[in-house]
Amino acid sequence: MASRQSMLPEICWNLLWFFGVAACVKLLLIPSYHSTDFEVHRHWLALTRSLPLSQWYSNETSPWTLDYPPFFAYFEYFLSFFASLVDPQIVDIHEGLNYKADTVVYFQRISVIVSDLCLVYGIYRLTRKLETQKRVVMWILVIWSPALVIVDHMHFQYNGFLLGMLMLSISCLQDGRDLMGGFLFAVLLCFKHLFAVAGPVYFVYLLRHYCRGGLFKGLGRLATMGAVVVAVFAAAFGPFFYHGQIQQVISRMFPFGRGLCHAYWAPNFWVFYIILDKGLAFLLKKFGIDIPTPAASFTGGLVGDSSPFAVLPQVTPLSTFIMVLLALSPCLVKIWKNPHPGSVARWISYAYTCGFLFGWHVHEKASLHFVIPLAIVAVQSLEDAQHYFLLSIATCYSLFPLLYEAQEYPIKVVLLLLHSMLMWFGFSAKYSKVKPPTISDNKKTRKKGSSSSSRSGEEGEFMIGWGGKCYIIGIVMVETWGQLLHPYFLGDKLPFAPLLLISIYCGVEVVYSWVWQLKRIMAD
Amino acid sequence: MDRNNRGKVGKDNVELDSNKNGDLCWWLLHKGLTSLFLCISMFGLLVRWTVSLHSYSGAGNPPKFGDYEAQRHWMEITVNLPAQDWYINSTKNDLSYWGLDYPPLTAYQSYIHGLFLRFFDPESVTLFTSRGYESYIGKLLMRFTVLSSDLLIFFPSVLYFIHAYYDVHSRGRKADVAWHILLILINPCLVLIDHGHFQYNCISLGLALAAVAAILSQRDLLACVLFCLSLNHKQMSTYFAPAFFSHLLGKCLRRKHPLLEISKLGMVVLGTFAMVWWPYLHSRNAALQVLSRLAPFERGIYEDYVANFWCTSSVLIKWKRLFPTQSLRLFSMVATILACLPSMVQQILAPSSKGFLYGLLNSSLSFYLFSFQVHEKSILLPLLPATLLAMEWPRPFKLLTHYALxxxxxxxxxxxxxxxxxxxxxxxxxxxxPPGGRWDEATRQGSTPLSLVSVLLTLAYLGSLVLHIVYLTVRPPERYPFLFEALIMLLSFSHFVLFAFHTNIKQWMLSGHLIGSDKGKKQH
Known part of the structure; x- marks a missing residue:
């Protein structure tokens, strides 16, 4: 144990090395394309700095109103302090609108890079007790995740920071520190409420794992946990409650008027639902049955309240909510029966997968919520690694439409290729049967003879089956169609078709992954 | 691979050991050399393209702009005029505005890239009207031409070199190979100049590197062709000429029929030159006209602040005022020849692969330090052989890169x-x-204790770091507006001189061993 302790700084340095290399690339990415989310976050900086708390959620100077929970607003308030030091115009609520100077770009980009340290710490906590091999593979998967680079450092968001908190929470649960885990999750919810999908998993797990040991003790622990959670929420929402703003906050946080699908369709279940609806409508029309054409069109972007479906029943937020719960329920039963800390990461990732697949108004970026925690699981067994490999590629590919400008095209392609290669290297080095040929001929090599056989004995070789290979070739074909053949053959007609194709194609893998995860959880 | 296996034997004591050895790259080394190379070159591509997102030389700075405009202008000229008129001042080709001053291969490359540009963005290469043309798509296309040249010429050359080098020195370990590839590919100066500032050094350096690799694998004729191409892309490749000349001469002299061998090489050189210069060989005037464009002797012995002998010593001796350009030309030629003579003699007496690499370094350094009209960018030339030798002596190499930057x-x-x-x-x-400090371990054992030299080096290093900040923040005194540039130049120059001494001594020390071993080989 003593030697373990002395190793810790070494691990820290190695982890920081991985982070540092990534950070350099992220620094280089500063002038790359950023979406309107950049202005959204800039506006929030200005909003929180120049207005009193009571007006944070009611101000409408810019269309990008604050729609994250209060802790995120406090976070922006904290950042805005430094922003005002760098350049006061950043935090000026009127003068700063659509401010594009270098100072604001540098400041915001660097704030994302620095806030990634939270993720690094979370990963450190998760990996500090693993073997070197698993540890490094996980670092490759998370610290060098291309999806995070695309979403956070190009498109612009703070997911690394938030996911870091989720990772911290998971690591606490794995260590058996349930109260801390629960507390961190509550804090996370007050940063971004989209993470609430894993709420039921946390609830059932903590109820069964933390609140046990007899009725009396269990109730006591339940009360403690409840008090902690309530305290966190009180800290977040209390000030707004005091100012009578709570209604306003809630309505901002849950804008159900936005419609089932985002402008670009996330690769989830609803894509197939819409396609089925269109197909049925087409068929029925062919057979001469008259169908009223829907008032709203999906391809037009924002959908609003009117029903866009011609044949299939209308989907409401409530029905999506029920579907998510239904999809989760087998997993919840499993947790109820056997709440052991080893599978927490798997369950939480599964919950986010369900949320992504069946949720209301899901963004494609939300795939990060399950891909990143799944990395914890991916290093546990060969099957998990093989599953993760394809899923990670597919979800990363599904993010491609976020960066639609020509300048970023090589970056996203190279990022995905590099990630696939690193994953492949990492997994196949970890799971290999054959002793690899080495060029080395120094003395040290001789010592290892015995160890290599024991290592390779435990599990099979990392391979991508024919299905996986076909799938990857399919991605190349979908991309070729979208980039070359579609503009060549169809020109400007059907501009949404390539995007739709990407959604459908990646959706297949996400649905497959969902089934796979469910089966895996049930088999445990 | 040896290290990762050892890590598995006993987790408690051996893992510590393996960690110290920089075990973190085991996953990279699992597959073969080619996939390793692919992976690293992906990273190289990523870094290059992200650098190219940034500004370029002379962006938005009329009337003369910078190197970006020069390259674009050459494309404009070569695409619109017949080859005979490229180097001749005419109404259509104003040589005072970025006239072509590189050898014909650069012109051909500009022609090909010009065709590429004309296909996608005709406006960017129309005669006259495209002067100072800057646009989003134009920048993208131009950047892409550099990236593709890099990918097509420099990257394969590196692979060729690695194959040749590690055949010669077969005791190289795989981890070393990996780091070596990384060091050659991610050469910060080259990336900054080519993909940031905007030039095509990757082509001439790539061809030179391929020539080096051909020499290492004993294909002297191929090496001659490649080196001539390199010379014909940028005349700066002459910096390497003494090394090639002396090494090949030394080799030929040791063969059975030295004269035959030499004439064979001579024929190949002449043939290559004739092919490249074909459009200008129809008359003596045309060829001389091109030649006069290549040798800008009227431009003075130095420009700006370059860390070579003439510029640095001009602080004390005003060369430009004291002597006419004519005699300065002679001085610089004599000084250059004197400076590279020792290394040439060594190679003629005892040609060897390693000696050849040192010879390249020494001759290019002496050209950089003493020749006529040196640019600060020319440090790239000595830096190339330095990266090739990086595994031999990491610490001086790191310092050299630092001062080059x-x-x-x-x-x-x-x-x-x-x-x-x-x-x-x-x-x-x-x-x-890298984590664990793998590749410079060997030299660290023999590192000198605290000596005067190392103290001085450390002080100079710290001084240079401080100068970075001073240069950016402090305004120089009005009497000496270029005070900080001069200081930077002085520091770099003194380091380069020290380095040149060091490498010359190293090369000569080498011959002591190698004469013996080469003779030994011949007897077998």
Whole structure:
């Protein structure tokens, strides 16, 4: 144990090395394309700095109103302090609108890079007790995740920071520190409420794992946990409650008027639902049955309240909510029966997968919520690694439409290729049967003879089956169609078709992954 | 692979050991050399393209703009005029505005790239009207031409070199090979100049590197062809000529029929030159006209602040005022020849692969330090052989890279490339110190204790770091507006001189061993 302790700084340095290399690339990415989310976050900086708390959620100077929970607003308030030091115009609520100077770009980009340290710490906590091999593979998967680079450092968001908190929470649960885990999750919810999908998993797990040991003790622990959670929420929402703003906050946080699908369709279940609806409508029309054409069109972007479906029943937020719960329920039963800390990461990732697949108004970026925690699981067994490999590629590919400008095209392609290669290297080095040929001929090599056989004995070789290979070739074909053949053959007609194709194609893998995860959880 | 297996034997004591050995790259080394190379070159591509997002030389700075405009202008000229008129001043080709001053291969390359540009963005290469043309798509296309040349010429050359080098020195370990590829590919100066500042050094350096690799694998004729091509792309490749000449001469002299061998090489050189110069060989005037464009002797012995002998010593001796250009030309020629003579003699007496690499370094350094009309960018030439030798003596190499970057700092500031400079600098530090410090372990054992030299080096290093900040923040006194540039130049120059001494001594020390071993080989 003593030697373990002395190793810790070494691990820290190695982890920081991985982070540092990534950070350099992220620094280089500063002038790359950023979406309107950049202005959204800039506006929030200005909003929180120049207005009193009571007006944070009611101000409408810019269309990008604050729609994250209060802790995120406090976070922006904290950042805005430094922003005002760098350049006061950043935090000026009127003068700063659509401010594009270098100072604001540098400041915001660097704030994302620095806030990634939270993720690094979370990963450190998760990996500090693993073997070197698993540890490094996980670092490759998370610290060098291309999806995070695309979403956070190009498109612009703070997911690394938030996911870091989720990772911290998971690591606490794995260590058996349930109260801390629960507390961190509550804090996370007050940063971004989209993470609430894993709420039921946390609830059932903590109820069964933390609140046990007899009725009396269990109730006591339940009360403690409840008090902690309530305290966190009180800290977040209390000030707004005091100012009578709570209604306003809630309505901002849950804008159900936005419609089932985002402008670009996330690769989830609803894509197939819409396609089925269109197909049925087409068929029925062919057979001469008259169908009223829907008032709203999906391809037009924002959908609003009117029903866009011609044949299939209308989907409401409530029905999506029920579907998510239904999809989760087998997993919840499993947790109820056997709440052991080893599978927490798997369950939480599964919950986010369900949320992504069946949720209301899901963004494609939300795939990060399950891909990143799944990395914890991916290093546990060969099957998990093989599953993760394809899923990670597919979800990363599904993010491609976020960066639609020509300048970023090589970056996203190279990022995905590099990630696939690193994953492949990492997994196949970890799971290999054959002793690899080495060029080395120094003395040290001789010592290892015995160890290599024991290592390779435990599990099979990392391979991508024919299905996986076909799938990857399919991605190349979908991309070729979208980039070359579609503009060549169809020109400007059907501009949404390539995007739709990407959604459908990646959706297949996400649905497959969902089934796979469910089966895996049930088999445990 | 040896290290990762050892890590598995006993977790408690051996893992510590394996960690110290920089075990973190075991996963990279699992597959073959080619996939390793692919992976690293992906990273190289990523870094290059992200650097190219930034500004370029002379962006938005009329009337003369910078190197970007020069290259674009050459494309404009070569695409629109017949080859005979490229180097001749006419109404259509104003040589005073970025006239073509590189050998014909550059012109052909410009022609091909010009065709590429004309296909996608005809406006960017129309005669006259495209002067100072700057646009989003234009920049993208231009950047792409550099990236593709890099990918098509420099990257394969590196692979060729690695194959040749590690055949020669077969005791190289796989980890070393990996780091070596990384060091050659991610050379911060080359990336900054080619993909930031905007030039095509990757082509001439790539061809030179391929020539080096051909020499290492004993294909002297191929090496001659490649080196002639390199010379014909940028006349700066002459910096390497003494090394090639002396090494090949030395080799020929040791064969059975030296004269035959030499004439064979001579024929190949002449043939290659004739092919490249074909359009200008129809008359003596045409060829001389091109030649006069290549040798800008009227431009003075130095420009700006370059860390070579003439510029540095001009602080004390005003060369330009004391002597006419005519005699300065003679001085510089004599000084250059004297400086590279020792290394040439060594190679003629005892040609060897390693000696050849040192010869390249020494001759290019002496050209950089003493020849006529040197640019700060020319440090790239000595840096190439230095990276090839990086595994031999990591620490001096790291310092050389540092000062090479440092000597270009004023240029980088002018081009508005400070951010990529910082990012690449940091990336380099990370890459030079991989977790566990694997590749410089060998030399660390023999590191000298605290000596005067190392103290001085450390002080100079710290001084240069401080100078970076001073240069950016402090305004120089009005009497000496270029005080900081001069200081940067002085520091870099003194380091380069020290380095040149060091490498010359190293080369000569080498011959002591190698004469013996080469003779030994011949007897077998």
């Amino acid at each position: 440092f000597s270009m700092f004023p240029l980088v500031c002018r081009d508005n490339l400070i951010l990529p400079y910082i990012a690449l600098y940091a990336l380099c530090i990370f890459l030079y110190h």
